[in-house]
Amino acid sequence: MLKRLFKLGLIINPYSGIGGALALKGSDGADIRQQALIRGAEKLSGKRMAIALQALLPLKNELSIYTASGEMGEDILSSMGFNHVVVYQHQAQQTESADTKAAALELIAQAVDLILFAGGDGTARNICEVVENHCPVVGVPAGCKIHSGVYAITPKAAGQVVAQVIKGELVSLMSGEVKDIDETEFRAGRVIAKHYGEMLVPEELRYIQAVKMGGKESDELVLSDIAAHVIELMDDEPDTLFVMGSGSTVDSIMQELGLSNTLLGVDLVRGQQLLANDLTAASLLEHCANKPVKIVLTLIGGQGHILGRGNQQLSPELVKMVSKQNILVVATKSKLQSLQGRPLVSDSGDTTLDEMLVGPIPVITGFHDLVLYSVGSM
Structure with a gap:
C-alpha cells in the first residue's frame, strides 16, 4: 500500500x-x-x-x-x-x-x-x-x-x-x-x-518530568505521572465513561485509582469508580451508546500495535463511535523510542477504521507531557 x-x-x-x-x-x-x-x-x-x-x-x-x-x-x-x-x-x-x-x-x-x-x-x-x-x-x-x-x-x-x-x-x-x-x-x-x-x-522533544536517575526514565515514576494525567482528565469530565484497555501501562492507572483491573481485558470507569470488569465487545457497545466516552489504550512494546492485539473487545464499531479525538494513547517515551521510528499500528480488522486512525496522534507520556506520534498506513 x-x-x-x-x-x-x-x-x-x-x-x-x-x-x-x-x-x-x-x-x-x-x-x-x-x-x-x-x-x-x-x-x-x-x-x-x-x-x-x-x-x-x-x-x-x-x-x-x-x-x-x-x-x-x-x-x-x-x-x-x-x-x-x-x-x-x-x-x-x-x-x-x-x-x-x-x-x-x-x-x-x-x-x-x-x-x-x-x-x-x-x-x-x-x-x-x-x-x-x-x-x-x-x-x-x-x-x-x-x-x-x-x-x-x-x-x-x-x-x-x-x-x-x-x-x-x-x-x-x-x-x-x-x-x-x-x-x-x-x-x-x-x-x-x-x-x-x-x-x-x-x-x-524535551524530557521535562520524565527524565530521572541520570537521564534514564524510571518506569515507576513515569507510569505514576501518566496515571496522574489520566486521573485529572477523569476529574475534569466526571460524566465521561473511560474504557480502560489491556496492558501494563493501563494497569498502572487502575492501580493508582485503587481499582480492580483486568490486565488482559477491558474495564469501564466513570468518576474514578469501577462500573464493570472484563467486558465483551457487545457489552461495551451497550454501556457506551449515546454517552460521552474516551478509550484509554497503550501499545505493544517493540511492535507498536494499538488495536487488534489483545484488545479485540475494542470493536471497530466502538472506536468509530468514540472517534480518534477521544482515544487516549498512553506510553513511556522509552517505549516509543524502542520502536526506532516505526509508526504505531492499527490492525482492527476494519480497513476503514485503520485508515481513519492514520496520521499523528497525541501520546500521553507523563503528567501534562504529551508527544505527537504517527499511526502508519498498513
Whole structure:
C-alpha cells in the first residue's frame, strides 16, 4: 500500500502586522488596514510564511496541503511549487476574521493532521474559536503583537518544527495559551490582555518530568505521572465513561485509582469508580451508546500495535463511535523510542477504521507531557 501523505492545513492572514511599521499598533479593523494600505504599508505575512515553508520543500512529495484562495495561502504555495487543494474561497478583496474562521472550519472538515498559520494574536484567537483541540497548530509570527504561546520563535523555527512532525520524529505536544490585547485600549496607552483559550502545539522533544536517575526514565515514576494525567482528565469530565484497555501501562492507572483491573481485558470507569470488569465487545457497545466516552489504550512494546492485539473487545464499531479525538494513547517515551521510528499500528480488522486512525496522534507520556506520534498506513 502506498504511504499516506501528511495532511497539512495552511492559512495566512494577509493583513496581519500591516499596521506595525506605521505605528498603528495593530491591524484589527478594516479601517486600520485600509489606512495602512493608503499609507503604503507592505503585506509581510505571506513572505514570513514562505520562510517557514522553505523547511518543507524537501518534503513536498510527502505532503498533501489544504488551504484558502489567493493571499490566504494559494498564491504562496503556487509560487513555491507545492501541490495543494483550495478548500475555501474568500469573496471580498480584503479578508476578515470571518474568512480565517471559515477557512479553519474547512481544514477541520478535511481532517488535516496539523494547521500551519501566519498571523498575530487576533489570527490565533480566530483559529482557536474553531480548532480548539481538534488538531495541533503551529503559528508563524507575523502580527504586530505576539503574546500567544502557539507561535514559533521565528518563521524558520515554525517550518523546522512542522518538518520534524512530518518526518515522524518524536516531538512534544504542549498546550499553548491564546491571548489577545484590546487594540483600541492599546492605542490609548492601556494594555488589557485577555485569555481566549488554548491549542495543542508541537515542540521539540524535551524530557521535562520524565527524565530521572541520570537521564534514564524510571518506569515507576513515569507510569505514576501518566496515571496522574489520566486521573485529572477523569476529574475534569466526571460524566465521561473511560474504557480502560489491556496492558501494563493501563494497569498502572487502575492501580493508582485503587481499582480492580483486568490486565488482559477491558474495564469501564466513570468518576474514578469501577462500573464493570472484563467486558465483551457487545457489552461495551451497550454501556457506551449515546454517552460521552474516551478509550484509554497503550501499545505493544517493540511492535507498536494499538488495536487488534489483545484488545479485540475494542470493536471497530466502538472506536468509530468514540472517534480518534477521544482515544487516549498512553506510553513511556522509552517505549516509543524502542520502536526506532516505526509508526504505531492499527490492525482492527476494519480497513476503514485503520485508515481513519492514520496520521499523528497525541501520546500521553507523563503528567501534562504529551508527544505527537504517527499511526502508519498498513
